[in-house]
Amino acid sequence: MSQQPLSSAIQPTDVYGGDEVSAIVLDPGYSYTRAGFAGEEMPKQVIPSFYGHVNGSDLFGDNVMTMEPRAGFEVRNYMNRDGVVEDWDAATKSWEYVLLKRLQPPRPTPINKNGLNVNDDGDVAMDEGANGESVDEFEKPLFDTPLLMTEAPWNSTKAREKSIEIAMENWGTPGFWLGRNPVLSSFAAGKATALVVDVGGALTSVTAVHDGMVLKRSIQKSPAGGAWLSSQIRSMWENSDPKVKVVPRFMVENKKPVEAGAPAEARLKTFDFPITDSYRAYEEERVVKEFKESVVEVWRGPGRFCVPGSEEYVRNQPGRVFEMPDGYNQMWREQRYRVSEGMWDSEAAYAPLSNDEARLTKAQTIPSIIKASLDGVDVDLRPALLGNVVVTGSTSLLNGFNDRLNVELAALFPGVKIRIHAAGLTSERRFGAWIGGSILASLGTFHQMWISKKEYEENGAGIVEKRCK
């Protein structure tokens, strides 16, 4: 029997209590900003939160970020390392870029402004005079789509109020909601109660979520995220026997293949204008990221990597070769475990290169922050939380991360059953919070939660504190 295609007469949304109102979900993070329509399974648009700044104007989107260097091209980020918006002007522009330029088709210019009716001066003037107000209302870009935004659970009241202001005043959304990242991540994993371990680009945070609410006393964060791992890799390269120099891809004109460990033979480009530091750092970061994704692994245990024996064991295992953009290549064996070991064992970490890069303290390792987080939660909840550990964030995609986490948790809480829930799909791990937001905003029961325009006008921006708890 061949399966019949779904008839258009059936309403598929009735199955799961969904009621789609074409809401937009916007999930700004330190590395990427994601946006898409609620009810879809992936964000339609993902752009870096980094943006280019050249000659006093800002350029957004991934396409400008990968272009050839230009004179005076600076790379900036509107978010800070805490996952909180720092530069509101840039943030607004960046969000507008992704929501209006990338996500929605360009709107036709209203008839009275498109210049075709110029001849009929009198009529146009009368129209504007008659219902200028309502025309304005419908000119706001998001006048018919509710907007759900995500935020870090430690976001400040001021920042929250600012975001509802932008959504309501600038874009004119009929409904708005601020969802907290861990809550949405746990929704994406299909759980209302969970311990969310979010290993992101800038931060690792652990938050307990109970019945769809963040438990504030359980919020723990630590810099042990992607950026910290990058700095560990840089330290390792600096300390390895032939120093590994990082030459970003844009500087290489051509290269010749060389033996492993031999110095690179490449001709570098020269530019007749200075390359800004921020651009170079961003490009170098891309090389480091590639290394992270293809070489670095987490020691799976049992026990720590630094116990005698395990390092020797790894040295005899096959390693991985990594070739730098300039052709230098080397086999990496035990070092690729060592760089990530600092996440679990603060003593194993490399010393940071510069002083502004923080060393992880013992309390900032992942097992410690999980323990600290659980200590802030009522005893009765702890077993339920440990049975629903949700791992999300793209740095958690490191090979062996979940195995190690399981080992560490089992050692910390010997009497409790521990179950780790980590999405298998790479994209689900990267966009956990967005997917949760997409699920939430397409639920029929959620529509009573939106902060409507009327409520905003009556209560002011403070309503976001009252409603989005």
Add this chain to the structure above:
Amino acid sequence: MTSRDVHDVLNIPSDHSGVGRPSKKQKSSAIRPNLKGLAREVQNLSGDNPIAIVPEVSFFKKRRLASRKPATKWELKPFTNSARGDDGALVLRHWRRKTEDGPPADVDSQPGENEAEGSSVTKVEKPEDSAFAKFNVHVQIPQYTDDQYHSNLQSSTWTKEETDYLLELAKDYDLRWAIIWDRYDFQPKGASGDFTDGSNALVPAGEPRTMEDLKARYYEISAKMMAVQTPVQYMNRSEFELFEMVQKFDPEQEKRRKQFALNTMARNKDEAREEESLLLEVKRIVARTERFNEERRELYNRLDYPATETDINSFKSSAGLQNLLQTLMTSDKAKKQRKQAMGPGDVASPSSAVPTSAVSETHANRRESIAASAVSNHHRADSDARTPATPAEPTPTSATAPAANKKKGAPQPERRKLTQQEEQIYGVSYHDRLGSGPTFRYEKINKLYSHKSGQQQLRITNVLSELGIPPRLVMPTAQVTAQFELLWTAVTSLVDLRKVNDRLDGEIKIEEAKKAERDKVRGVVVSPATPATNGTGDKEEGGAETNGEGGKDQQKTDQDKKRPGSSGGSSHKRSASVLSSVSDKSAKRQKK
């Protein structure tokens, strides 16, 4: 018989028979050598008939729209959600199948007409309500007015503002205590009012409330408000159950439970396994003792055979014995059906009662000889007297005894009810259970001693000798032993009390000595004699108190005993006081 034969018989010349047949044969023989390998094998299998290979009928995908109707129309319909607090100010739109302007349930209307109508009709009526609005539920939170608060809900640790705040949170978070406790952050209002500049550094940070505090307060309020709204006696069942449950909340117990949970979480796998195995062991032990008790009970039931007053004359002939065997067998059968031992209330059928009791007489005799019953003695004398006359008699009894033993518990025979007086005369007494074999009454007394430590035994015997009672009773009749037991328990409690008293005295003295030391250190000029005399005074008071108590005890036991020849109350008093003063001295010595 083929068509060719028919042709032959009828002499009909077939026109192409001569050609056709050989050619056919040749054809088949011509094909054969061409085939090789598997194909030939297959052909051999089937012989000359070719195998029919029927192609499977293949279905293609059905046409997407079986009905030729045009596609259903959908429209972007506005809707509101009545669960929202803003009176339908938020109008969202979702895609719904287009219907006629009538009821939305009417889905199968003609779409063609609809389209024309839908585009022309402008929506003027109110948008429909969301189907999900009904899922919005709230919890019931107790409400109170100011007066009610002041009359019922005052608390020394909770202000009204804080109580209001707690109830507000409980409502906001639908009684999810984990979240309520997590978000609980009460700032006393007075603080923010007084310090308008926002600095509340001077306000002492209140002690953080534990979850148990919050719960206890909330349940207290809900219990009281329930009682205020409906007095307890008018509550219906469910209300009362809720009321009771709410009233019973014990924060201390809750705290202990959480501590326990914490410990359970911290224990590692080995400990958990050990605990599990221990639990199993306990279960096994309990099961074993149960089984043991069961077996023992069964044994007792078997042993428990009643006495009888009827004589056995009727069974002395062989015909009587036959009769006895018959009745025994029938009763055995009946017993098997009933299995369970009968209680004393059950009356056995009169036909079986007589012989059974007669048979079990020997057992009864044995038992009742233990009880030294005059009645059974009389019977035994009877039977003994008769035994030599009838030598056949012992055989049936011994033969039937095992049969009787097989029965699980014999029914109590009808027994003449003894009056109180008769019981006393005959010395009949009823016991729950007696140990097997003969026992001496004084052993029971010895058993009492054996539970006590040597020192206590010594003290008890001292008291007893003071009272002039030998530790071993000269004439241990049942009454005497019973009275002695009473006396003995009184003496032991006296000894225990005295011990406690001594200890308390010792502690008091130590504390006083400490106090004196402290005073000395402080330099307060206190004459060294004063605290000392105070102490002794106290002590003596205590001693006198005990004396009084001891004396009373003693008197009570005396009254209980009402035994002639026991020494007078005054002498007890004296002896007790002597004892206590001695112990005081010993306490002093200890202190030194």
